[in-house]
Structure formats: C-alpha cells, structure tokens
Amino acid sequence: MAGASGGTVVRNLGDGSGKRDGALRLNGVTVPAAGTYTLTVHYAQLAGPRAHQMVITxxxxxxxxxxVDAVDGCCASRAVRVSLRSGANTITFDNPAGPAPAVDRVVLGP
Structure with missing residues (x-):
C-alpha cells in the first residue's frame, strides 16, 4: 500500500460480518520495567466499510x-497509554463490534 512502512499493512481486522474476522496479536513485546508506556498505532482505512474504532488489549x-479517524489511504496514527508488566507482554488489536482499520506499524515508547 502506498505510504505504508515496508509497503504493506495488516488487513481484515475486526468483525467482518460474515467475512474473515481477524485480530493482530503481537507476542513478546518486552519492556525492562513495569509501568505505563505510549503505544502509537499507525493505521490505514481501506476500501469498504469505514472503521470507527480499534480495540487494544x-x-x-x-x-x-x-x-480512529476516517482518513483515506495510509497512514494516520493514534497514541494511547498502556500498562505493561516487566518482561514479555502480548498486545492484541481488533474490534469485535465492526471493522478495525488496517495496521501499518506500532511504536512503543516511554
């Protein structure tokens, strides 16, 4: 996809209402200390029903x-604060209530 990091995004996230339902799970997200971190998700809106939200667990x-904003193409971003435990964590992106935007990349910072 034009504008995406590496030229591609993760598609088919959320409730596809009869299509493939999907979630993106990142395993082994490791931090040195328990605490609150900033998680920035870069996303794209693709053709079809617009995503209005993403659920991060x-x-x-x-x-x-x-x-999420109803932007055309790639890429917009949204930052949220998440609590992580020391060591490996699992983070999931989906939307059980409808489509979720395609994920371009995820950046974790202090």
Whole structure:
C-alpha cells in the first residue's frame, strides 16, 4: 500500500460480518520495567466499510477502545497509554463490534 512502512499493512481486522474476522496479536513485546508506556498505532482505512474504532488489549488488563479517524489511504496514527508488566507482554488489536482499520506499524515508547 502506498505510504505504508515496508509497503504493506495488516488487513481484515475486526468483525467482518460474515467475512474473515481477524485480530493482530503481537507476542513478546518486552519492556525492562513495569509501568505505563505510549503505544502509537499507525493505521490505514481501506476500501469498504469505514472503521470507527480499534480495540487494544494488553494481556492482563482491560481493553482500550480507541476512536480512529476516517482518513483515506495510509497512514494516520493514534497514541494511547498502556500498562505493561516487566518482561514479555502480548498486545492484541481488533474490534469485535465492526471493522478495525488496517495496521501499518506500532511504536512503543516511554
């Protein structure tokens, strides 16, 4: 996809209403200390029904519902604060209530 890092995005996330339902799970997201981190998701809106939200879940914590902009193409971004435990964490991106935007990349910072 034009504008995407590496030229591609992860598609088919969220409730596809009869199509393939999907989620993106990142395993082994490792941080040196437990605490709150900034997670920035770069995303794209593809042809078809517009995504209005993305649900981000860090294993062991409550899900965070994030509103996303209805931009054309790639890429917009949304930053959220997430609590991570020291060591490896699992982070999931989906939307059980409808489509989620395609994910271009994820950046984790302090």
């Amino acid at each position: 860090v294993a062991g914590t409550a899900a965070i519902t994030v509103a």
